[in-house]
Each structure stands twice: as structure tokens, then as C-alpha cells.
Amino acid sequence: MSGEKDLNILLQNMEPVLNAGEYVFCTVENLNQVPDLEKILFFFRESEAVTIVLEKNIADEWSLNYSYISSWITLNIHSSLEAVGLTAAFANALKKENISCNVVAAYFHDHIFVAKKDAEKAIEALYTLKNN
Template sequence: MAGEKNLQALLHNMSPVLNDGSYVFSIVESDIPSGVRPVVTVREKEGLTLIVEKSDADAAGLSYEYVAAWITLEVHSALEAVGLTAAISNALKEAGISCNVVAGYTHDHLFVPADRAHDALAALRSFG
């Protein structure tokens, strides 16, 4: 099934959902520590960035500076859709909320400060 490309449809149907838990960004040299189950990995020249549940990071002794909530946009967005990230970023900027966006094959995922999760949801739901 092809993803949605129309920006208005994407914004109207995004259906943001707050996932359970708190998430952190950490970096390791190359190997994912035992017991750590990342939800996202990104290979960079400085190492392997992991986005993991805070409890996994704490248990593995991983360092981190940012604790986030994870919001999934339930709309199936096309990877070539234009404007969704910009519209979301602008709405969250107006609310004073930082956001780190990760695109999956079918959905976009937002990592926002954990203590602002409900504010972020309200800002995102204003499009519907």
C-alpha cells in the first residue's frame, strides 16, 4: 500500500499516539550492549547512535543527556511526501517544544522532551 503524499491529508489524519516509556539517545562505538533493545539506530562517523528505553540504558550503564517521549504519527506517510516534517516542526516550535524526527517506512516518529509530551500531542492534534 502506497503512503499518503498530500500534505493536507497527512496533517488531518496524522493521529499522533504517545508510546509508553521514556527514551534516551546514547552513542556506542560499534556494538549494541547486551540487553539493550534500540528502537532506532543511526550509524555516524563518531559511533552508533541508539535510541533506547531509559530503563535499558540505565541497566547497561549507557550515558545520555536527553530524556524523551516517543510519539508515533499513525498516518502512513509516503517517504517522498513534502512538508509534513516542516509543518510539525513549525507547530512544535510555536509551542516551544524541541523535536527529533525519525522516518520509518510507514510512519514518522517524534522524540520530544518527556516533560512536554502532552503539550506536543495538543499541538499536533490542532491540525485535525
């Protein structure tokens, strides 16, 4: 199944879910520096370093540096990787509330990382978008 492409259906049926925990973005030179790959939520290789995202308590345990503590919101609707406009729609809804977001599009769902202090406000903005 390739997921939903229709923006109106995506917006009407998305269910924003605030996942438990605090998440941080850290960098390492390579994944050999990571004690346990299973504890990483995701990683992305860039030319400068490897960005890893993981729970804050694990980063603290591993003595990794970070500067941004975020909450993780999952949009529970199977959106197609070819869907047009979903990211723009929720990014604009968050922008109206002065909330920055870091987006990860995975195969089944879109995931949004927002500053921990903005998590509840972000959920409210996403539900307002859904209900309009």
C-alpha cells in the same frame, strides 16, 4: 503500498499517539558493545559513533550515558517517504510551543521524540495542527 503524499490529507488524518515509556539517545563505538540488539528501538551509524535509541531503564541497566530523556510520539498515518511538507508542518507547530523535536521517518510512519516534560503539550499542538 507507498503511503500518502498529499499534505492536506496527511495533516487531516494523522493520529498522534504518545507511546508509553521514557527514551534516551546514547552512543557506542560499535554494536558489539550492545548486550541485546532486540532491546534497541533504532540505531544510526555516524562517523563519530553509533547512536542508539532505547528505553531509559535499559540504558540504565547497561550503564550507558545519556543527557536527554524523551517521550516518543508516533504519527499514525502511512506517510510516503516522498511526502513534502509534513515534517515542516509538525516541526513548526511544535516550534510555536517552544518544543524541540527529533524526527525519525520510518517506512510507515513518522516518529517524533520530544523532551519528556513537553510530551502532553506536544500532543496538544499536534492535534491543533490536525484540526486546523
